[in-house]
Amino acid sequence: xxxxxxxxxxxxxxxxxxxxxxxxxxxxxxxxxxxxxxxxxxxxxxxxxxxxxxxxxxxxxxxxxxxxxxxxxxxxxxxxxxxxxxxxxxxxxxxxxxxxxxxxxxxxxxxxxxxxxxxxxxxxxxxxxxxxxxxxxxxxxxxxxxxxxxxxxxxxxxxxxxxxxxxxxxxxxxxxxxxxxxxxxxxxxxxxxxxxxxxxxxxxxxxxxxxxxxxxxxxxxxxxxxxxxxxxxxxxxxxxxxxxxxxx
Amino acid sequence: xxxxxxxxxxxxxxxxxxxxxxxxxxxxxxxxxxxxxxxxxxxxxxxxxxxxxxxxxxxxxxxxxxxxxxxxxxxxxxxxxxxxxxxxxxxxxxxxxxxxxxxxxxxxxxxxxxxxxxxxxxxxxxxxxxxxxxxxxxxxxxxxxxxxxxxxxxxxxxxxxxxxxxxxxxxxxxxxxxxxxxxxxxxxxxxxxxxxxxxxxxxxxxxxxxxxxxxxxxxxxxxxxxxxxxxxxxxxxxxxxxxxxxxxxxxxxxxxxxxxxxxxxxxxxxxxxxxxxxxxxxxxxxxxxxxxxxxxxxxxxxxxxxxxxxxxxxxxxxxxxxxxxxxxxxxxxxxxxxxxxxxxxxxxxxxxxxxxxxxxxxxxxxxxxxxxxxxxxxxxxxxxxxxxxxxxxxxxxxxxxxxxxxxxxxxxxxxxxxxxxxxxxxxxxxxxxxxxxxxxxxxxxxxxxxxxxxxxxxxxxxxxxxxxxxxxxxxxxxxxxxxxxxxxxxx
Numbered sequence: 098x099x100x101x102x103x104x105x106x107x108x109x110x111x112x113x114x115x116x117x118x119x120x121x122x123x124x125x126x127x128x129x130x131x132x133x134x135x136x137x138x139x140x141x142x143x144x145x146x147x148x149x150x151x152x153x154x155x156x157x158x159x160x161x162x163x164x165x166x167x168x169x170x171x172x173x174x175x176x177x178x179x180x181x182x183x184x185x186x187x188x189x190x191x192x193x194x195x196x197x198x199x200x201x202x203x204x205x206x207x208x209x210x211x212x213x214x215x216x217x218x219x220x221x222x223x224x225x226x227x228x229x230x231x232x233x234x235x236x237x238x239x240x241x242x243x244x245x246x247x248x249x250x251x252x253x254x255x256x257x258x259x260x261x262x263x264x265x266x267x268x269x270x271x272x273x274x275x276x277x278x279x280x281x282x283x284x285x286x287x288x289x290x291x292x293x294x295x296x297x298x299x300x301x302x303x304x305x306x307x308x309x310x311x312x313x314x315x316x317x318x319x320x321x322x323x324x325x326x327x328x329x330x331x332x333x334x335x336x337x338x339x340x341x342x343x344x345x
Numbered sequence: 346x347x348x349x350x351x352x353x354x355x356x357x358x359x360x361x362x363x364x365x366x367x368x369x370x371x372x373x374x375x376x377x378x379x380x381x382x383x384x385x386x387x388x389x390x391x392x393x394x395x396x397x398x399x400x401x402x403x404x405x406x407x408x409x410x411x412x413x414x415x416x417x418x419x420x421x422x423x424x425x426x427x428x429x430x431x432x433x434x435x436x437x438x439x440x441x442x443x444x445x446x447x448x449x450x451x452x453x454x455x456x457x458x459x460x461x462x463x464x465x466x467x468x469x470x471x472x473x474x475x476x477x478x479x480x481x482x483x484x485x486x487x488x489x490x491x492x493x494x495x496x497x498x499x500x501x502x503x504x505x506x507x508x509x510x511x512x513x514x515x516x517x518x519x520x521x522x523x524x525x526x527x528x529x530x531x532x533x534x535x536x537x538x539x540x541x542x543x544x545x546x547x548x549x550x551x552x553x554x555x556x557x558x559x560x561x562x563x564x565x566x567x568x569x570x571x572x573x574x575x576x577x578x579x580x581x582x583x584x585x586x587x588x589x590x591x592x593x594x595x596x597x598x599x600x601x602x603x604x605x606x607x608x609x610x611x612x613x614x615x616x617x618x619x620x621x622x623x624x625x626x627x628x629x630x631x632x633x634x635x636x637x638x639x640x641x642x643x644x645x646x647x648x649x650x651x652x653x654x655x656x657x658x659x660x661x662x663x664x665x666x667x668x669x670x671x672x673x674x675x676x677x678x679x680x681x682x683x684x685x686x687x688x689x690x691x692x693x694x695x696x697x698x699x700x701x702x703x704x705x706x707x708x709x710x711x712x713x714x715x716x717x718x719x720x721x722x723x724x725x726x727x728x729x730x731x732x733x734x735x736x737x738x739x740x741x742x743x744x745x746x747x748x749x750x751x752x753x754x755x756x757x758x759x760x761x762x763x764x765x766x767x768x769x770x771x772x773x774x775x776x777x778x779x780x781x782x783x784x785x786x787x788x789x790x791x792x793x794x795x796x797x798x799x800x801x802x803x804x805x806x807x808x809x810x811x812x813x814x815x816x817x818x819x820x821x822x823x824x825x826x827x828x829x830x831x832x833x834x835x836x
Contacts, residue, residue, distance in 0.1 A: 170490070173487075
């Protein structure tokens with residue numbers, strides 16, 4: 098079982114669209130896939146047309162494997178299940194802070210799902226917190242969408258520093274350029290600069306596309322309404338690269 | 346979760362009943378062709394399994410084990426035709442060397458449907474199968490949406506849809522009018538207790554002849570399945586043995602006529618059966634010989650193959666001839682009209698008394714012959730013991746139920762162990778003779794002579810091994826327990 102976290106310290110960079118589409122590609126390739134929406138905003142949950150439970154269960158999320166299993170919902174797609182987010186997930190840090198080995202609770206929890214899933218994808222909230230630390234410790238790969246501009250560049254470097262400071266292997270970080278506008282000078286320059294600084298950026302890039310924005314309108318992965326558009330091929334390339342790196 | 350819908354508009358009614366909370370979307374549909382594959386005897390279906398072919402995929406369903414899949418571009422007819430695999434092993438355990446054919450075909454239309462809630466989220470996936478003028482609804486629950494499943498199930502119950510267990514092909518087979526074969530080499534005879542000896546012989550013979558005749562079409566049109574001929578011959582042999590065992594029920598002239606006619610029928614297929622057996626032993630012979638002595642075998646088997654073709658043609662011609670039809674008619678006529686034959690010493694005896702007497706005599710004779718067998722005894726005497734055991738076996742097989750004793754199968758099981766050893770001893774002997782005859786019948790190359798020579802030697806050793814076991818097996822059989830059992834059964 099492989100765990101892929103879609104994470105960025107910065108918001109609005111394409112984390113959720115990456116998580117949704119990677120989950121779709123994984124499931125489509127036959128992997129039994131579970132997408133866990135850890136972001137209290139619940140954008141992934143919304144895009145899969147799933148409703149969150151009203152009852153708050155965030156305090157049991159990390160402590161009771163059976164409760165987590167009970168909350169899993171089937172998506173419209175074969176091999177793809179989802180744990181829906183709820184607003185109470187904003188309290189994860191509080192719940193975690195009282196626990197022993199608080200930074201590795203998620204890893205322990207996900208291990209219990211090993212018999213049922215081949216691939217787990219985490220859609221993470223844009224923060225750097227105890228929950229994020231749990232995500233970094235649990236993930237085999239941390240996919241980081243980076244918009245090629247200075248505002249996105251800084252959080253990426255901060256993330257590397259954070260991994261170093263916590264002794265988490267930095268090789269897990271897999272950044273890729275997201276929302277790229279190749280005609281913009283500022284994007285071209287930023288991409289050159291970041292690549293020079295961090296040569297291990299993934300080769301695949303996701304261009305800025307109105308189709309990605311339409312995902313929330315259609316409430317579906319790209320493949321469902323734009324399979325013939327270039328953006329579908331870009332996500333496909335990204336999945337192929339991820340798959341190759343993780344030897345899935 | 347499969348439901349047979351009661352009417353053609355049931356699905357529309359279902360959608361109406363759920364309207365407001367859910368709506369039904371039709372996604373796509375496809376035409377499918379599905380074949381149920383089995384042998385002549387329905388070995389697969391009768392053992393609770395099912396072999397299904399759809400396109401290039403074969404699926405072997407079983408009640409007790411997981412479903413196995415096998416892919417083959419071309420349809421195959423024998424387990425031996427496909428690569429070694431778990432699938433082949435299981436198939437072989439079911440059909441042995443029998444030929445597979447499609448026994449039932451289904452053309453079906455599969456429509457994929459999704460039940461969605463007011464958010465347009467799929468809460469239940471369904472497939473509607475239309476075939477044989479019936480509609481089957483398959484429910485495929487979506488995790489976390491059990492409520493929708495419960496609601497639709499309640500609606501289906503309310504509209505009197507019929508829930509059906511098992512895999513889909515099984516459901517289809519039940520819906521079709523397919524008649525599962527009840528063919529058996531040991532048909533239930535249900536002879537009345539007070540039946541007279543001659544009437545019983547006639548009834549059993551007519552039943553066995555009818556079983557034999559059920560194989561005729563197979564011999565004519567599917568001769569690669571050598572079991573048709575095998576079974577045909579077993580039936581004839583049983584009738585011959587029965588007539589010989591109870592010859593006293595017929596006037597001498599009638600017995601001689603039956604013996605002659607039945608002998609003629611059996612004789613017409615001897616050659617083909619021998620060749621079938623040799624060719625079935627191809628792998629076994631190869632395996633018995635060391636690599637450097639195998640070179641001559643292909644020539645011999647290709648020779649046998651050629652002879653087999655000729656023998657098949659001869660058997661087919663015979664079975665389609667008027668001479669065959671009139672021979673069969675004459676034999677069945679005698680059995681059918683036994684009531685018109687003059688009475689004999691045994692013809693009107695109570696069958697039960699007669700069988701007990703015959704069985705006692707047969708058991709005693711086996712004992713007398715068996716105790717005389719020592720290491721230096723001639724092979725011929727071992728063969729005689731084998732023949733007597735076979736007679737005893739037929740008596741138990743045909744008339745065992747008439748003895749109305751629950752220990753008859755125990756006697757048969759004890760006898761079977763001795764028969765197995767004697768049977769193998771005989772087979773090895775017959776094979777050696779046949780190979781020797783083949784070797785001497787024409788000019789054979791050096792490789793062939795070497796291979797056959799080595800094979801005869803190896804078969805002789807194997808026969809010797811069985812020969813050494815005969816005394817031990819006989820002692821096991823002719824034990825005080827078996828004697829006591831014989832007393833119980835035949836007194």
